[in-house]
Amino acid sequence: MHKKWFYLYIFFIALLFVAGVYILKTSKTELKLPPFVVPSITPISTQPVSSQSAELAIVKRVVDGDTIELSDGRKVRYIGIDTPELHHPTKGVQCFGKEAMEKNKELVEGKTIKMKKDISETDRYKRLLRYIWVGDIFVNEYLAREGYALQATFPPDVAHAELFRLAAEDARIKNKGLWNKCK
DSSP: HHHHHHHHHHHHHHHHHHHHHHHHHHHHHHHHOEEEEEEOOOOSSSSOOOOGOOOOOOOOEETTTTEEEEEEEEEEEEEEEOOOOBBBTTTBTTTTHHHHHHHHHHTTTTTTEEOOOOOBBBBBOOOEEEEEEEEEEHHHHHHHHHOOEEEETTTBOOTTTTHHHHHHHHHHHHTTTTHHHOO
């Protein structure tokens, strides 16, 4: 009789093991995203929604790929993107950080820009959080599309999150910028 219970016990343990493996395997495959093909990014609108909500400012200097200092001394952090670090205390200079800063300089340094707020006024470092345009170029989106930045969404500032996601994905697919150099 004990032998019968022993075999039943072993069968039950084996059944649990097989069920567990099956559950783990299927849950992993359900989390996989389907292949994603992104068409060329042509934003519907690259201008602030209304000119009254946009603030004009002159860029005094570029701090890094996603941060600038204005002529009045205020610092601005670009919303929705993140470029490789140049001045991080623990990360140091990251791959493509210098290139991102140089591209940002080329785009905005010494120029008049339009800035638009989303929801948050500042970040934890007291930098203004803004979307940036220089002429007709939406700088935040441009840096992501050309592979100088990754998308970095921090709610509640999500007005252009999907645009940045598509732009960064387009750069990745086309192997642009940091996607080519930092593997």
